[in-house]
Amino acid sequence: MLKRRLIPKLQIRNLPFGGVTRPVLVTTRQFGDFVEIGDPVSQARIYEAQAADELIIVDLDASADNRMTLVDVVKKASAVIFMPFTVGGGVRSVADFVTLLSNGADKVSINTAAVETPKLIDEASAALGAQCVVLSIDYRRTADGLYRVWTRGGRVETGLDPVAWAVEGESRGAGEILLTSIDRDGSRSGIDVELTRQVAERVSIPVITSGGCGLASHFVAGFLQGGADAVSAGTYFCFKDENTMQVRSHIKNAGIPIRLHR
Amino acid sequence: MDVIGIIDYGMGNLLSVFHALERVGSDVRICRKPSELAEVERIVLPGVGAFGDCMANLTQRGFVDALHEAVIRQKKPILGICLGMQAMARRSYEGAECPGLGWFNADVVRLKPRDLSLRIPQVGWNDVTFRPDSPLFAGIPAKPDFYFVHSFQMQCEDPDQVEASCDYGGPVTAAVRKDNIFATQFHPEKSQDYGLRLLENFLKWCP
Numbered sequence: 001m002l003k004r005r006l007i008p009k010l011q012i013r014n015l016p017f018g019g020v021t022r023p024v025l026v027t028t029r030q031f032g033d034f035v036e037i038g039d040p041v042s043q044a045r046i047y048e049a050q051a052a053d054e055l056i057i058v059d060l061d062a063s064a065d066n067r068m069t070l071v072d073v074v075k076k077a078s079a080v081i082f083m084p085f086t087v088g089g090g091v092r093s094v095a096d097f098v099t100l101l102s103n104g105a106d107k108v109s110i111n112t113a114a115v116e117t118p119k120l121i122d123e124a125s126a127a128l129g130a131q132c133v134v135l136s137i138d139y140r141r142t143a144d145g146l147y148r149v150w151t152r153g154g155r156v157e158t159g160l161d162p163v164a165w166a167v168e169g170e171s172r173g174a175g176e177i178l179l180t181s182i183d184r185d186g187s188r189s190g191i192d193v194e195l196t197r198q199v200a201e202r203v204s205i206p207v208i209t210s211g212g213c214g215l216a217s218h219f220v221a222g223f224l225q226g227g228a229d230a231v232s233a234g235t236y237f238c239f240k241d242e243n244t245m246q247v248r249s250h251i252k253n254a255g256i257p258i259r260l261h262r
Numbered sequence: 263m264d265v266i267g268i269i270d271y272g273m274g275n276l277l278s279v280f281h282a283l284e285r286v287g288s289d290v291r292i293c294r295k296p297s298e299l300a301e302v303e304r305i306v307l308p309g310v311g312a313f314g315d316c317m318a319n320l321t322q323r324g325f326v327d328a329l330h331e332a333v334i335r336q337k338k339p340i341l342g343i344c345l346g347m348q349a350m351a352r353r354s355y356e357g358a359e360c361p362g363l364g365w366f367n368a369d370v371v372r373l374k375p376r377d378l379s380l381r382i383p384q385v386g387w388n389d390v391t392f393r394p395d396s397p398l399f400a401g402i403p404a405k406p407d408f409y410f411v412h413s414f415q416m417q418c419e420d421p422d423q424v425e426a427s428c429d430y431g432g433p434v435t436a437a438v439r440k441d442n443i444f445a446t447q448f449h450p451e452k453s454q455d456y457g458l459r460l461l462e463n464f465l466k467w468c469p
Contacts, residue, residue, distance in 0.1 A: 001429055002380070003387045003407060051454065052386060079281045084409055084452045102276040106452065129311040131276075131383055131411045175383060206385045229381065259387045259407045261455075 002222050003259045004251070005053040005230035006244050007208060008237045010040050012089075014061045014069055024067050026060070027235040029186035031138070031154035034060075037238050041076045047237070048081040050244045055085040056109070056178070056208075056232055060153060062090025071103050079103025086134050086178075097119050097124050103134060108176055109134040112151040113163075115158055120160025120171060130205075135169035137177040139195065147195055154182045163198045169205045177203060178232070181211035186216020186235045188215060196226030208232050216242065216250035223256050263416030263467065267293040267302030269329075270318045273345065274310035281436040282451035286462040296328030301318075304465065305338055307445075309345030311369060313354040313414070316345050317362060329363065333443060335351070341464045347438065348416055350445055356414050365443055367419040368435075375431020383413040390425035390436040390448070398437070398463045399426065400445055406456040408436070408448035415447060 013034065015024045025037040037043065040057065047055060057077065059070040074087050087100045088109030097108045113120050115137055125133045137151050139162040147159040166177045179199060181192040189212050196209040207224050211233035222231040236242065251258045276292060283290045286422055286463045293299055307329075309316050315332075320326050334400045338443070342350050352363040354370035362370070385409040391413055392399040412427070416435045418424050425444070426437035437446045445466060450457035 001385060001388065001408075003389075005386050048454070073275075078277055081454060082278075082282055082285070082454050082458060084411070084449070100276055103275070104275065104281075106275060106278070130413075131310060131385070176385065204381055205383070206381050229386065261403075261407070 002255050003053070003209075003226075003257045006219065006247060006258070007054045007056055007230050007232040008047045008052050008244065009056045009058065009210060010043060011234055012040050012059045012061075012070070013100045023059075023073050027238050028060070031182050031185055040073055041080065043238075044077045044081050047244065048083065051248075051259070052069050052083065053242045054083055054101040054230070055081065057085060057087045058109070059089030071099060072104045074100060074105050083246045088134070088136055089259065091119070092148060093122050094127050097128055097132070101128065107132045107134050107176070109136040111136040111138060114161065114169065115149065115151050118168070121169055121174055123171040125175070129186055130173050130175035133173035133174050134176045134178050135166065136180065137165060138180045139180045144256075150158065150182060153210065162195060164209075165200055167202050169257075170205050176206045178208045179210065184212030187212050188235065189216065190218045191222040191226055191228075191231065191234060192222050193225040194233070195221060198234050202225035208231065210234075216247045218256045219247055220251055221235075222254065223251065224254065263287075264288045264303035265291060265301065266304040266306060266465065267291050267299060268306045268308060269292045269299075269325060271309075271316075271323050271325055272320060273316050274308060274371055276308060278451045279306060279308050279343065279415050282458060283462055283465075288465050296324040296353060299328045299332045303338060305332060305340040307342045307349065309343065309349065310418060311412075313345065313348060313362075314357040314360045316349050316356065317360055320349065325443050325465050326363065333365070337442045337469075339464070339469055340444070341443045341465055342462075343441070343451070344401060344412060344447060344449060345463040347411050347445030347447055350438075350443065351416050354414065355381060366416065366423055366438055366440060368416045368423075368438070372414055373430065373434065380431045382428050383411055384434070385411045387453075388428040388430065388436075388448075390428045391427045392437065396425055396439070397467055398439065398460060402456050404457055408446070408450065408453040408457060410436075410448045412447060422434035
């Protein structure tokens with residue numbers, strides 16, 4: 001039986017340290033305040049040892065200038081971890097996909113560029129296969145209870161409805177949907193199961209949900225109430241004593257199919 | 263130690279396969295030209311993407327004849343991964359019907375899970391049931407999880423050639439074997455310890 005997946009998310013910022021700028025693993029809160037955690041590649045190795053099912057690596061400062069920083073992290077990670085990983089941040093073109101894939105990424109996530117140039121989804125999917133095109137959707141809930149997609153790291157409201165956008169993404173050739181609730185990012189208040197379920201019911205490709213995990217039971221809710229195929233978390237796995245192996249037992253005990261060994 | 267060659271024909275991520283084979287201690291080369299297959303003792307045919315592109319690229323770069331020479335005539339052990347496995351079938355129905363290498367009496371068909379809530383592609387870890395006497399799964403406990411990502415599968419006419427299968431709303435071919443040819447639908451290079459063990463077994467395999 002196919003298992004549900006636990007996916008630690010590694011968010012990276014380029015920060016000065018000892019006179020040089022280097023990639024640093026951080027956690028964020030509602031896409032704003034951040035806390036420095038450490039070296040992204042050594043954290044990836046810890047997740048490998050803890051039998052995470054996949055990883056997501058996102059460069060929060062990505063731009064053409066520092067694309068090579070991200071490529072360097074991807075290269076180093078691919079030499080030491082033997083599980084699939086998705087890379088995203090600042091991807092603008094099919095050429096960017098090729099750069100990341102040829103340096104060891106298995107999938108590439110697109111967010112802002114997909115909203116601004118939806119054809120990028122079609123082109124990347126046709127050229128490289130749907131399996132490597134992850135449509136990342138960041139969203140907030142408005143005061144009157146509507147869900148809206150935001151781009152540029154949570155700075156620009158688009159007016160798009162995340163459910164409709166996910167459906168369009170699938171029809172354009174995305175192979176997976178990655179949902180992130182900006183409101184819940186870093187809050188540890190639980191997964192947004194309502195929006196997750198709406199998307200999971202409307203698309204036939206796998207749905208990864210993220211934002212808000214603070215307890216092992218939040219993962220269970222993401223799977224059971226949200227209907228997600230995978231739950232991703234950053235803050236949860238960075239700070240606490242909890243790790244993927246402990247969360248896995250909790251999920252298993254809730255009767256959800258999950259991988260137990262690596 | 264045998265030199266192992268990964269065929270680079272422009273279909274996907276070779277680096278992970280390269281690193282995984284290096285990790286289990288093999289002398290790995292990337293083969294960009296068909297002539298380079300003569301210099302290696304074992305071959306890996308990886309691949310992600312579309313079947314038609316895969317066959318077109320193999321043909322254009324001259325690998326179809328070179329593979330026939332190395333694998334069918336010289337009997338060099340070969341490991342196909344994902345699309346690299348599907349390429350070994352007689353034909354595929356992905357897009358327009360397209361002939362494959364024809365090493366297995368099998369067709370490549372779209373996944374059709376009986377449970378309609380199951381998603382296509384199948385993405386993630388699924389447990390496989392393998393033949394207990396399989397040399398490629400030696401030392402791996404029963405029902406190991408491997409990482410899959412695919413929308414099509416190889417349907418074999420000869421059940422003896424199915425080395426392993428998994429369940430995805432019905433049986434799905436997870437691995438096939440015939441003579442010196444072994445192939446997996448899942449990605450051993452992305453399947454952590456069991457995947458590395460399987461690659462190690464392939465390096466030691468004497469068909």
